[in-house]
Structures are given as C-alpha cells and as structure tokens.
Amino acid sequence: MGIVRNIAAIAKGMSVTFREMFNPTIVENYPDGPGPTRGAMFQERFRGMHVLQRDESGLEKCVACFLCAAACPSNCIYIEAAENTAEKRVSGAERYAKVYNIDYNRCIFCGYCVEACPTDAITHGHGFELATYNASSLIYRKEQLLAGTPAHEGANAIFSQYENARLVPNK
Ligand code: SF4
Ligand code: SF4
Structure with missing residues (x-):
C-alpha cells in the first residue's frame, strides 16, 4: 500500500x-x-521607496511629530524638527522636518511608519531601483523622498521662496 x-x-x-x-x-x-x-x-499594494507627501497647497504634510521614527522597528528614520515662521512656512503646522532621512540599509519595508503617521505624510511609493555598491548612498534624504511640486507651485509665493532656497534639487 x-x-x-x-x-x-x-x-x-x-x-x-x-x-x-x-x-x-x-x-x-x-x-x-x-x-x-x-x-x-508589481501590484498596486507594493511597498517601495517612501514618498513624503505635500498637501494641495504644496506645503509638506510632515509636521515632525517623530511618530514614524518611534514606530520604526529598524530605527532607520532620522528627523530633525524646525519651527515654521511667517517668512518661511514649509508645513501647515507649527513644525516641519528640517532633516528627514531614511536609511535603506536597514529598512525592511514593513509599513509601520506609514501606519503611524497622523497626517498621511509618509507613504510607500513604487520606487524599487535602490540597489547600489555604495552603502552610504542608501541613506535617502528628505529632498530625495519629497513628492514632486504641484503644478501651481509658481503661484504660491511662500512655497516658491522655500523651493528657491533649497540646496538640493527635487528628484
Ligand atoms: S517601512 Fe518599516 S523599517 Fe522601513 S522606515 Fe518604515 S517603519 Fe522603518
Ligand atoms: S512623517 Fe508623519 S509620523 Fe513621521 S514625523 Fe512626519 S508627520 Fe510625524
């Protein structure tokens, strides 16, 4: 049998x-x-490289609350907060992320940061071409993660002022 x-x-x-x-x-x-x-x-739900989103007026949605960094099990998010001022408004709240780095050497694409964010500022995009021979280039800065500027950018004087002052151009 x-x-x-x-x-x-x-x-x-x-x-x-x-x-x-x-x-x-x-x-x-x-x-x-x-x-x-x-x-x-890839599927729509694919979790790729993160995107730091902007609101409809072009301001950054991130308010530097650090909740994503606290939720990250790999400890790979580094944030430095700064205060918005009347002359330089970057986000819609009191604070914004002056520095926002994600170390993709450590990120496991678990999505906990996305879940933790109260303003939907950080989402997973579909970027997947991260492979490199240089580990230091896997530390992505805010300027590389920020969503593209809205079409009406030129009409927003404050936003444009900030954009013009940026040292690293948006990708
Ligand atoms: S996806 Fe997970 S590991 Fe990657 S930054 Fe977000 S919380 Fe951290
Ligand atoms: S991405 Fe979201 S959770 Fe992280 S600091 Fe910005 S607002 Fe807070």
Missing part, C-alpha cells in the same frame, strides 16, 4: 509539472521593457 501511495504522490506532483510545461511562459523583460518601470511589473 505504501508503494501505491508513493506512486500516486509522484504522479500528482508530476501532473503539476506537465501542466505548467504547456502553459505560456510569462517573463518580465526588465530592464529592457517599455514604460517608466522598464518592463517590471
């Missing part, structure tokens, strides 16, 4: 193999494929 059971198990396993042999082969033609992802395919 044991032999019959073993043969049945092998036949069952091989049936999967033979079935797959006649299915069309689907491969991702990355990095030579079309589109912005160069042929890579």
Whole structure:
C-alpha cells in the first residue's frame, strides 16, 4: 500500500509539472521593457521607496511629530524638527522636518511608519531601483523622498521662496 501511495504522490506532483510545461511562459523583460518601470511589473499594494507627501497647497504634510521614527522597528528614520515662521512656512503646522532621512540599509519595508503617521505624510511609493555598491548612498534624504511640486507651485509665493532656497534639487 505504501508503494501505491508513493506512486500516486509522484504522479500528482508530476501532473503539476506537465501542466505548467504547456502553459505560456510569462517573463518580465526588465530592464529592457517599455514604460517608466522598464518592463517590471508589481501590484498596486507594493511597498517601495517612501514618498513624503505635500498637501494641495504644496506645503509638506510632515509636521515632525517623530511618530514614524518611534514606530520604526529598524530605527532607520532620522528627523530633525524646525519651527515654521511667517517668512518661511514649509508645513501647515507649527513644525516641519528640517532633516528627514531614511536609511535603506536597514529598512525592511514593513509599513509601520506609514501606519503611524497622523497626517498621511509618509507613504510607500513604487520606487524599487535602490540597489547600489555604495552603502552610504542608501541613506535617502528628505529632498530625495519629497513628492514632486504641484503644478501651481509658481503661484504660491511662500512655497516658491522655500523651493528657491533649497540646496538640493527635487528628484
Ligand atoms: S517601512 Fe518599516 S523599517 Fe522601513 S522606515 Fe518604515 S517603519 Fe522603518
Ligand atoms: S512623517 Fe508623519 S509620523 Fe513621521 S514625523 Fe512626519 S508627520 Fe510625524
């Protein structure tokens, strides 16, 4: 009986193999494929490189509350807070993140920071091309994580003032 059971198990396993042999082969033609992802395919829920979001007026949503850093199990978020002033308003609240770094050497893309954020300032984007030979380049700065400036940026005098003063251009 044991032999019959073993043969049945092998036949069952091989049936999967033979079935797959006649299915069309689907491969991702990355990095030579079309589109912005160069042929890579991923699900909407894919957790890629973070994005620091802006509100509809172009101000940064991050209010430097440090909750994301506290929730991070890898201790890879570094924030320095600063006060908004009448002359230089960066976020809609009292404070903003003057420095916001994420160390992708340590990040495990768990999403806890996204869950912890009370203002939806930090989200996972779909960026995935993080591989590098230089570990120090895996520490991403706020300027690399910030969402693109809104189309009406030029109309917002305060926002533009801040943008013009930035040392590192937005990616
Ligand atoms: S995804 Fe997880 S590990 Fe990465 S920064 Fe957020 S909380 Fe930390
Ligand atoms: S990203 Fe969100 S949780 Fe983190 S400091 Fe900014 S506002 Fe707070």
